[in-house]
Amino acid sequence: MSETLRSDVLISGGGLVGQALALALSHHGLSVQIVDPADPVATIAPGFDGRASAIASATWQMFEVLGIAERLTGHGCPIRAIKVGDGAPDSGRGGELDFVTADGDPPLGTMIENRQLRLALAAGLADAPLVRLHMPATVTTRDIGVHGVTLTLADGTRLAAPLLIVAEGRRSPTRYAAGFSIASWSYHHHAMIGAVAHERPHGHVAHEIFYPSGPFALLPLVDDGEGRHRSAFVWTVAEKDGPGFAKLGDRGFVAELEKRAGGVLGAMELVAPRMTYPLGFHHSASIVAERIALVGDAAHGIHPIAGQGLNLGLRDVAALTEVLVEGARLGLDLGDAALLARYQRWRGLDNMMVSLATDGLTRLFGIPGRTAAAVRRTGLGAVQRLPILKRFFMDEARGEAGDLPKLLAGAEV
Amino acid sequence: MSAATINPNEAAHFGALAADWWDPHGSSAMLHKLNPVRLAYIRDQIDAHWHVDARERHPLAGRSALDVGCGAGLLAEPLARMGAQVTGVDAAPENIAAARGHAAGQGLAISYFAGELAALPPATFDLVTSMEVVEHVTDPAAFIGELAGRLGPGGLMILSTPNRTMLSKLLLVEAAERVGAVPRGTHDWDQFLKPEELTNLLESAGLEVIDRTGLSPSAAKGFKLGGSEALNYLVAARWPA
Ligand SMILES: Cc1cc2nc3c(=O)[nH]c(=O)nc-3n(C[C@H](O)[C@H](O)[C@H](O)COP(=O)(O)OP(=O)(O)OC[C@H]3O[C@@H](n4cnc5c(N)ncnc54)[C@H](O)[C@@H]3O)c2cc1C
Numbered sequence: 001m002s003e004t005l006r007s008d009v010l011i012s013g014g015g016l017v018g019q020a021l022a023l024a025l026s027h028h029g030l031s032v033q034i035v036d037p038a039d040p041v042a043t044i045a046p047g048f049d050g051r052a053s054a055i056a057s058a059t060w061q062m063f064e065v066l067g068i069a070e071r072l073t074g075h076g077c078p079i080r081a082i083k084v085g086d087g088a089p090d091s092g093r094g095g096e097l098d099f100v101t102a103d104g105d106p107p108l109g110t111m112i113e114n115r116q117l118r119l120a121l122a123a124g125l126a127d128a129p130l131v132r133l134h135m136p137a138t139v140t141t142r143d144i145g146v147h148g149v150t151l152t153l154a155d156g157t158r159l160a161a162p163l164l165i166v167a168e169g170r171r172s173p174t175r176y177a178a179g180f181s182i183a184s185w186s187y188h189h190h191a192m193i194g195a196v197a198h199e200r201p202h203g204h205v206a207h208e209i210f211y212p213s214g215p216f217a218l219l220p221l222v223d224d225g226e227g228r229h230r231s232a233f234v235w236t237v238a239e240k241d242g243p244g245f246a247k248l249g250d251r252g253f254v255a256e257l258e259k260r261a262g263g264v265l266g267a268m269e270l271v272a273p274r275m276t277y278p279l280g281f282h283h284s285a286s287i288v289a290e291r292i293a294l295v296g297d298a299a300h301g302i303h304p305i306a307g308q309g310l311n312l313g314l315r316d317v318a319a320l321t322e323v324l325v326e327g328a329r330l331g332l333d334l335g336d337a338a339l340l341a342r343y344q345r346w347r348g349l350d351n352m353m354v355s356l357a358t359d360g361l362t363r364l365f366g367i368p369g370r371t372a373a374a375v376r377r378t379g380l381g382a383v384q385r386l387p388i389l390k391r392f393f394m395d396e397a398r399g400e401a402g403d404l405p406k407l408l409a410g411a412e413v
Numbered sequence: 414m415s416a417a418t419i420n421p422n423e424a425a426h427f428g429a430l431a432a433d434w435w436d437p438h439g440s441s442a443m444l445h446k447l448n449p450v451r452l453a454y455i456r457d458q459i460d461a462h463w464h465v466d467a468r469e470r471h472p473l474a475g476r477s478a479l480d481v482g483c484g485a486g487l488l489a490e491p492l493a494r495m496g497a498q499v500t501g502v503d504a505a506p507e508n509i510a511a512a513r514g515h516a517a518g519q520g521l522a523i524s525y526f527a528g529e530l531a532a533l534p535p536a537t538f539d540l541v542t543s544m545e546v547v548e549h550v551t552d553p554a555a556f557i558g559e560l561a562g563r564l565g566p567g568g569l570m571i572l573s574t575p576n577r578t579m580l581s582k583l584l585l586v587e588a589a590e591r592v593g594a595v596p597r598g599t600h601d602w603d604q605f606l607k608p609e610e611l612t613n614l615l616e617s618a619g620l621e622v623i624d625r626t627g628l629s630p631s632a633a634k635g636f637k638l639g640g641s642e643a644l645n646y647l648v649a650a651r652w653p654a
Contacts, residue, residue, distance in 0.1 A: 029470050146435075147518035328470060330452040331491030333519065337437030338449050338635075412468075 004158040007031040007132065008334055009324065010151060011165045012174055014038065014135055016053075016114065017296030017313035018167030019121040023066050024321040026130035028413055030328060033159050035134045035151060044118045050272040051193055052221060052232035053117065053310045054079065054109035054206075061410035062318055071120035077222045078107035080204035087209065108206075111219050111232065113195070113272075134159065142174065148335065149291050162335040165293050165320070167313075170282065172298035178289050184282035184301075189214050190242040192235045194274040195221060196257065197228040199266025209260065213237060216260050230271060233257060236279065246276060287316075287347060288340040295320060299347075318405035319346045325413040346403065434485035434511050441487075446635040448487055450628060451544060451647065454638055455488075455571055458624060458649045459495075459540070462569045471496030476539040479563055481530055482546030486512035486523065493521045497540065500524045502533055530559050537565035544573045547611065548604050554614055561618035566652065570620065573628065573647040577605035580643045608646055615650045624649040 009025060011018045014036035022032040042048060055063070055076070063069040069076075082099040101108055125131050134153060141152040142164075149164040166174045175182070202220040209216045214236030221230040235257070237245055245253070250270050258268050282301045287294045296313030320343050327339040406413050437445040456472065459465060465472040474496035480489045483501030485508055493499045493516075501523055503509050509527035516523045526533055541564045550556040564570050575581050582602050606614075612622050627642035638647075 029468075147515075147520075327449070328494075329468065329472075330449060330456055331494035332449060332452065333490070333494075336445075336449075338445055342449075 004150070004160050005033060005132070006160045007033045008161060008328065009033075009163045009165055010035065010149060010159055010161040011167055012036070012139065012151070013167035013169060013172070013296075013298065014040070014133065015167060015169055015296065016117060016121065016310060017317060018165075019118075019125060020066075020068070020314055021165065021167065021295060021317045021320065022131045023068065023121065023124050023128060024062070024317055024407065025324065026128040027066055028321065028325040029130070030324060030334075031130045031132075033132045033134060033161070035137050035139055035153070035159065037136050037138050039136045040122065040133065044115065044122055046115065047273050049114040049118065050195065050275050051114045052111050052195065052219060053114055054219060055112055055314075056109050056308075056311045057106040058404065058408040059311050059314045059318075060106075060110055062314065062407040064410055065407055065412055066124065068120050068124055071123055072112060072116060075116040075120075075222060076110040076112050077220045078204055079109045079111060079206045079220060080107055082108055082206045082208060084208045085210070087211070107204075111206075111221050113221065113232070142177070144178075144291050162333050163291055163293065163324075165295055166298045167295045169297045170280070170301045172294070174292075175284070175294060175298050178292055180284050180286060180289065180294070182282050182284050184280060186239075187279040187281065188239045189236045189279045190239060191277045191279050192237065192242075192245060192274055193233065193277065194270060195230055195232045195272035196254070196265075196268040197224065197230050197271045198261075198268045199229070200264070201229050202231050202265060207261070207264070209262075211260065213241070218261055218265070224271065228271070229265070231265065232272075233261075235260065239278070242276060250274075285348075286344065288344045290337075291335040293320060293340060293343055315405070315408065316347055318407040319343060321407060322405045322413045346405075434487070434508070435515055444484075444487060447628075448491075450636040450638060451488070451573060452491055454626060454628075454647050455542065456495075458569060458571055461624075462649075462651065473497035473540065477536075477565075478540040478542065479538040481541070481543040481560060481563075482549075483512060483525070484508050486515055486525075488542060488544055489523050489525075490516060490519060490521055492540070492542070493523050498524075500526065500533070500536075500538070502526045502528070502530055504529060530556075530563070533563075537563055537568070539565055539568050541568065541570045542572070545575070547572060547574050547606060548601070553604075553606065554617065557611075557614040557618050561615075561620055564620075564652070568651065570615075570650045571647065572611070572650075573645065574611065575605050575645045576642055577602065577607050578643045581605060581645070608642055608648070611648060615648070619652070620650040621653040622648055622650045 008030040009032055011022055011032060011034045014034040018034055018036070022034055025032050060069060063072065080101050084098070099108055125133065134157070138154045139151045140154050143150045144164070148160055148162045151159045153159070164174070166172055168174055204220050206220060207218040216236065217234040219232045219234070221232055223229055248256070253274065254268050254270060261268070280301060284294060284299050287299045295316040297309065299316065300312055302309050302312070323339050323343045323346070324334055327334055327336060332339060433439045434441050459472050460467050463472070472495050473492060476497050478492045478497035478499045480492065480499065480501045483489045483503045486501055489499045489501040489512065501512055503512070504527070506527040509525045512523070512525050516525070541560055543560060547553050547556060560570060608625060615622055625642070625646060625648045626638050627640050628636055628638055628645040628647060629640040630644070631637035
């Protein structure tokens, strides 16, 4: 039998959330092993992940503490305003709900290309001696015992720790095997995502436009090396229309994009490969089990409408890091039920609220028809009239609701 | 007792008992909720007494610790993980067997002794702890004297015990035992010590009480420190300078 490699925790899944968690834990002196079947070189290759993520300012504070922000210098585009409308910006129905930051306020979020995030995390992990990557590696047996968890890899290596953190994304096999019950449904929509270069500067404005066929978002990115202005797009279409759009050539696709963008950004050109994702909602009521904790999309998957998916996962990272680091300083078994219960109490409600809120938003804007559009407009107008509500939505978008973990306030644990 | 002298039947019995001690949902559920809160107090006192950085993972590295009435090791194990050379003493051999089994499973080297504290080979310790024990002994003054006898120069002693108030009578004894949150028969209210009484006992043993805090239920967290002392409290003591 080959050797057993021990660490404070095991993380199954080295995606954005799993890697950020490894950095946060090791920053506070905990040792981590990550297992993931993906090839780390492939995941940072251009074209592997064409998405861009809106990082809330609380999450950005954590990036500052962990040294990730520094590695992202020059790659983050602050969002200074969000224009929400029920039709194209040039249709007279756009921009009914504007979130604008006051001078000196933190931005509403910072847009980062996922590839840059992956590069920054990979560089951070390469500098983190307490993190050991087993990538690509496949787990053949998983033993959740009374005293700890042991994973056996295909090459016979055994990894052991008191706690297994599952960061395997939406279709997490470990979550299924451990018997977590999941509420899930499909929105019967696909998101087409990518990035465009455009004629006119975006002025740090994000657009969320609710078309009857589904929401369309334009999110500002930093200019590229040649000084071209760029934005990411998330364009939602009904499941049945997905294949049609997929067949469309780049020129036809860009023409459709320009139409939806309503001309605010001028002529466009694709600068990242188009990708299509099916959209669904899932939520696990319980995010812990004996010696197991779920983080990121393994615990909750929501509609990208409000750009909250990754942020929710990174808030899991901040809370779980605080719980485990404090537990370690008290000499507790890191799989201790009292620690896991604290993580569940801390994150369960926030995850559920954000998940249900975005689901509600999707449903509100997903109903086709004229009356529904009128209702939607009234709804938006009412929100705009209520500064308190607006404040709440903005804080929620920034990720500042509830009892804030220290990392999200920019402090070490 | 050593592992070799335990017969298989006993081992099975002790195994079940250990499983129950360490089952966060079993009859020791309340202890498991209490443990992190108590540990937070102990950690604070350790840091203050020995001037350790609160972020240090092994604040007790190079120090010895004695836990009297250690049960199955709920406190002894965290002290060992904090870096101490830990000795655990408990009068009940089945607790000690459970503690040994669990520590072995956790890969922790802890010396466990079944029997009275007086029977422990002579030695003194940097840290002496005894949680929820003084209210069970027949002669508290003699017991505190024995604990003091085990505290080395420059050492730190931390005790916790329920208070003798009407509230504790009502809540702890009646309610908790009735709903089974604390195993029945664990507590005898008349023997509980008021904080001044415990302070007197410690001072009579030549010690100086340096801190005292209440431990009370909290809706959000289960238990919290710093609130009322009416139910349960913790004290820290040392040799006078
Ligand atoms: C179209 C779209 C747009 C989005 N836009 C935004 C946005 O603007 N802002 C935002 O905040 N969020 C957004 N999100 C959500 C965000 O991308 C996800 O929340 C985030 O990527 C989740 O990260 P994760 O690490 O939890 O999961 P993933 O990124 O899915 O990573 C999971 C990892 O686990 C590995 N894995 C899988 N199976 C196993 C196994 N059996 N064992 C070990 N490892 C395994 C995988 O190889 C992968 O590396 C968007 C999502 C979509 C679909």
